[in-house]
Amino acid sequence: MEFEYLVDGAVRKVAVEVKDGLVRFQEGETVFEAEILAVSDSELFLSVEGAGRRILLARDGDRRLVFHGGREYVLEAPGKAEGASFQGEDGGKEGGIVKAPMPGKVIKVLVAEGEPVRKNQTLLIVEAMKMENEIKAGRECVVRKVHVAAGDLVDAARPLIELE
Amino acid sequence: MFKKILIANRGEIAVRVVKACREMGIHSVAVYSEADRASLHVRLADEAVPIGPPPAAESYLDMEKIVRAARRTGAEAIHPGYGFLAENAAFARVCAEAGLVFIGPTAAALELVGDKVRARQTMEKAGIPIIPGMKSAAASPAEFEKAARMLGYPVIVKASAGGGGKGMRIVEGEKDLRPALEAGMREAKSAFGDESVFLEKYIENPRHVEIQVLSDTLGRTIHLCERECSIQRRHQKIVEETPSTALDPPLRALMGETARRAMEAAGYINAGTVEFLLDRNRNFYFLEVNARLQVEHPVTELVTGVDLVRQQILVAAGERLEIEQEDVRQRGHALECRIYAEDPERNFLPSPGKIRVLREPGGPGVRFDSGIFEGWEVPIYYDPILAKLVVWAENRERACRRMAAALDETVILGIKTPLAFLRDVVTHEAFLAGRTDTGFLARHFEAWTARPADEPGLRLALAAAAYAETRAAARPDRGKAGQPAVEAATPWTSLGRWRNGGA
Numbered sequence: 001m002e003f004e005y006l007v008d009g010a011v012r013k014v015a016v017e018v019k020d021g022l023v024r025f026q027e028g029e030t031v032f033e034a035e036i037l038a039v040s041d042s043e044l045f046l047s048v049e050g051a052g053r054r055i056l057l058a059r060d061g062d063r064r065l066v067f068h069g070g071r072e073y074v075l076e077a078p079g080k081a082e083g084a085s086f087q088g089e090d091g092g093k094e095g096g097i098v099k100a101p102m103p104g105k106v107i108k109v110l111v112a113e114g115e116p117v118r119k120n121q122t123l124l125i126v127e128a129m130k131m132e133n134e135i136k137a138g139r140e141c142v143v144r145k146v147h148v149a150a151g152d153l154v155d156a157a158r159p160l161i162e163l164e
Numbered sequence: 165m166f167k168k169i170l171i172a173n174r175g176e177i178a179v180r181v182v183k184a185c186r187e188m189g190i191h192s193v194a195v196y197s198e199a200d201r202a203s204l205h206v207r208l209a210d211e212a213v214p215i216g217p218p219p220a221a222e223s224y225l226d227m228e229k230i231v232r233a234a235r236r237t238g239a240e241a242i243h244p245g246y247g248f249l250a251e252n253a254a255f256a257r258v259c260a261e262a263g264l265v266f267i268g269p270t271a272a273a274l275e276l277v278g279d280k281v282r283a284r285q286t287m288e289k290a291g292i293p294i295i296p297g298m299k300s301a302a303a304s305p306a307e308f309e310k311a312a313r314m315l316g317y318p319v320i321v322k323a324s325a326g327g328g329g330k331g332m333r334i335v336e337g338e339k340d341l342r343p344a345l346e347a348g349m350r351e352a353k354s355a356f357g358d359e360s361v362f363l364e365k366y367i368e369n370p371r372h373v374e375i376q377v378l379s380d381t382l383g384r385t386i387h388l389c390e391r392e393c394s395i396q397r398r399h400q401k402i403v404e405e406t407p408s409t410a411l412d413p414p415l416r417a418l419m420g421e422t423a424r425r426a427m428e429a430a431g432y433i434n435a436g437t438v439e440f441l442l443d444r445n446r447n448f449y450f451l452e453v454n455a456r457l458q459v460e461h462p463v464t465e466l467v468t469g470v471d472l473v474r475q476q477i478l479v480a481a482g483e484r485l486e487i488e489q490e491d492v493r494q495r496g497h498a499l500e501c502r503i504y505a506e507d508p509e510r511n512f513l514p515s516p517g518k519i520r521v522l523r524e525p526g527g528p529g530v531r532f533d534s535g536i537f538e539g540w541e542v543p544i545y546y547d548p549i550l551a552k553l554v555v556w557a558e559n560r561e562r563a564c565r566r567m568a569a570a571l572d573e574t575v576i577l578g579i580k581t582p583l584a585f586l587r588d589v590v591t592h593e594a595f596l597a598g599r600t601d602t603g604f605l606a607r608h609f610e611a612w613t614a615r616p617a618d619e620p621g622l623r624l625a626l627a628a629a630a631y632a633e634t635r636a637a638a639r640p641d642r643g644k645a646g647q648p649a650v651e652a653a654t655p656w657t658s659l660g661r662w663r664n665g666g667a
Contacts, residue, residue, distance in 0.1 A: 001630070001633070001634050001637065001657065002657070003629070003630045003633050003654070003656040003657055004656055004657075005626060005629065005656055007617075007622065007626070008617075012626055014626045014627060014629075014630040015630075016627065016630040016631055016633075016634055018631070018634060023627075023631050025623075025626075025627040025630065025631075027623065027626065027627075030623065032623075032627070034627070036631075039635070042520070042521045042538075044628050044631065044632070046628070048624065053624060055624070055625070055628040056521050056523065056575050056577060057521070057577075057628060057629065057632045058520035058521045058577040058578055059520070059632075060517075060518075060520060060577075060578055062655045064629045064632070064633075064656065065520065065521070065577040065578065066625040066628055066629050067521070067575050067577055068621070068624060068625065068628070069621055070572035070584075070587075071584070071614075071615075071617070071621060072577065072584075073617060073621070073622060073625035075625065075626065075629050075656075077655035077656055078656075101510065101513050102507075102513050102514050102515060102516065103516050103517070103544050104514065104516075104544050105544065107350075127354070128513075128514040128516060128544045129505065129506075129514040129516065129544060129545075129546060129547060129548040130330065130351075130354065130355055130546070130547055130548075131514055131548075132347065132350070132351060133513060133514075153544075
C-alpha cells in the first residue's frame with residue numbers, strides 16, 4: 001500500500017509491503033527493509049540493518065505522531081495542513097478567520113463588529129490553564145464578525161472573529 | 165495518628181499525598197470536579213468524592229464542599245497540597261471550626277506570611293534583609309504610580325495572595341503600569357480569589373535560592389538547606405536543583421539560619437519555604453514565604469533523605485519531627501524538570517488535550533511524580549503541570565547527564581510538552597557550568613526551536629507510520645468484537661502499486 005504524508009510543507013509518498021515478518025519500505029529510489037520484532041497499537045520494535053529501533057505511534061485526527069530516537073515527528077495528511085487559519089499572535093495576518101491558539105475560555109472581547117483595528121491590537125483574551133493569552137491583529141483591518149462572547153469555551157478549530 | 169486524610173487537591177501533588185498516606189497506613193480521600201472524574205488522583209485514592217463543576221471556584225476552591233466531603237467520609241485531617249486552598253487562612257480556620265486538622269501552618273501564621281505586604285513588615289522587624297517595595301497594597305492607580313516613581317523603574321507587580329508567577333508583571337515604564345496592574349489583578353482574582361496587588365523594586369537577573377524549613381508543635385524549627393530555582397520563564401520555575409552552585413558552606417549556614425529565624429518570627433508550624441533573591445555580590449533578600457509544600461520539594465527529599473509529606477502529617481498530628489538540625493546532610497545532587505502541557509515552540513501556549521501515548525522514564529536515581537496516564541484528557545481548567553521528572557546522582561555533572569537521558573526516555577504524544585526544550589536546557593554549556601540566574605532562559609533560550617529532523621530519522625518515522633496504517637487497514641472487523649471502532653479510514657492512503665484488492 002502507498003501512503004502520503006505532509007512534512008514541513010513537502011508531500012512524502014511511502015510504499016509499504018509486509019511479507020513473512022519483514023516489512024519493505026520504498027520512497028522514490030530509496031528502499032529499505034526491516035524485520036518486525038514486536039508490534040502493538042502504539043509501539044513498534046523493528047530491526048533495521050541489524051539495529052533495534054523502538055518507535056512509538058499515535059494518531060490524533062489527521063495527524064500521525066511518531067516518536068523515536070528522542071524525537072517526535074508530526075506527519076500530517078496532505079491538503080489538511082495547518083496555516084489555513086490565523087492563530088494566536090499571528091491572528092489575521094492576511095485577513096480572514098481568527099481562531100484560538102489553543103482550547104480555552106474567552107475572558108474578554110475587546111473589539112466590536114465594524115470596528116477598525118490596528119496592527120498588533122489585542123482582539124480578545126483567551127484563558128487556558130490559568131494563563132491569559134492575548135490574540136492580536138496581524139495587520140490593520142476591520143472586524144467583520146465576532147462569533148464569541150466572554151465566558152464561551154472555545155477549541156482550536158472554532159472561528160472567534162472574522163476580519164476583512 | 166490520623167486514620168483518614170482528605171486531599172483537597174488534584175494532579176500530581178494529590179497523587180504524591182495519596183502515596184505518602186498509603187505508606188503510613190492512612191486511608192486517603194480524593195475530591196474531584198466534573199472535569200477530573202477520570203483523573204489519576206481519583207483512581208489511586210481509597211475513596212473519592214465529587215465536589216462540583218470544572219471551574220476551580222466552584223470545586224477545588226469551595227471550602228464548604230470540601231469540609232462537607234471530609235465530614236461525610238470521616239476524614240480527620242485535610243492536606244491541601246499546593247495552590248488552590250493551600251495558603252488560605254480562611255480555609256484553615258473553617259477546618260478548625262469543623263473539628264478538622266489542616267495539614268499546614270495555623271490560620272494566624274498563614275495570614276501573616278500569606279499576605280506578602282505584612283510578611284515583609286514582619287521580616288523587616290526581625291532583621292531579615294528585604295527588597296525595597298510598597299508597604300501595603302494601594303487603593304488607586306495614582307498611588308501605584310507614585311509608589312513606582314519612588315522605587316524607580318523597573319518595578320514588578322505582584323499578587324498579595326499569590327505565588328507561581330500568577331498575577332506578576334514587570335513594568336519598564338509608567339505607560340505600561342496601568343495595563344500591567346489590570347492584568348495582574350485579573351489573574352490574581354482568578355487564581356487566588358483575591359485581586360490585591362503591590363509593587364516592588366525589580367532586581368535584574370538574581371539567582372532564586374530558597375530554604376526548606378520544617379517545624380513541629382513542640383518548639384523545634386529546622387532547615388533542610390537550599391533549592392536553587394533560577395531557571396524561570398514568566399516567573400514560573402521550570403528547573404530546580406539542590407545544592408545551589410552559588411552557595412558555599414558559610415553562606416548556606418547563614419541563609420539557612422536566617423530562614424529558620426524568619427519562620428520562628430512568623431510563629432510558623434509545619435513545612436514551609438523561605439524564598440530569597442541572591443545577587444551577584446552574595447547579598448540575599450527575603451522574597452516571600454511559601455506556606456505550603458512546594459512543587460519542587462522532591463529535590464530536597466532526594467538529597468536529604470527526608471520525606472517531607474510524611475513530616476507534614478506527623479507535625480499536624482502533634483508528633484515530633486523525625487530529624488534534628490545536626491542530622492541534616494546534603495548527599496549528592498538532585499535536579500527537577502517540570503513537565504507542563506505547553507508548546508515550547510509557540511511561546512509556551514497551553515496545550516490541553518488527550519495523551520495518546522505515555523512512556524515514563526525509570527532506572528536508578530530517577531523519580532517521576534505524575535498526575536497523568538495514557539488515554540487521559542488534560543483539562544483546560546487547571547494549572548498545566550503534568551508531572552515532575554526528578555533525578556539524583558552523586559554530583560551535579562552526573563545528575564545533568566541522568567536528567568538528559570531520562571528526558572530522552574520520556575514519551576508523551578498527543579499534546580505538546582517541553583521535554584526537548586528541557587533537554588536543551590540541562591545540556592546547555594552555561595547550565596552545566598552553573599551559570600544560572602533568573603535571566604538564563606531569556607538570555608539563552610529566546611525563540612527556541614527543536615533541532616531540525618535529520619533525513620534518516622524522518623524516513624524511519626514515515627516508514628513506521630505507513631506500516632501502522634497498513635495494520636489499521638487490515639482490521640476491518642475491529643468494531644465487531646466490542647472494541648472501540650477504528651477511527652475513520654486513514655487520511656493518508658493514496659492509490660499505488662502496493663495496494664491490493666483485499667485492502
